[in-house]
Amino acid sequence: MAYDVHLADRVRSVVRFEMRGRPLHDWLHVAPSATADDQDLTRWVEVGLAYAASLPPK
Structure with missing residues (x-):
């Protein structure tokens, strides 16, 4: 299964990872x-x- 950039938008229990209030690209x-x-x-x-x-x- 390849990475899907919109996966986090479709799964409510998955969000873009944040560090110090900044979202990290490609981290979930x-x-x-x-x-x-x-x-x-x-x-x-x-x-x-x-x-x-x-x-x-x-």
């Missing part, structure tokens, strides 16, 4: 309610891994 805060069971947690881990794999090497 996934609420505990979004990872209530192993299947949900696995889905979010897969989303994160797919996004990280899509980034250019440093």
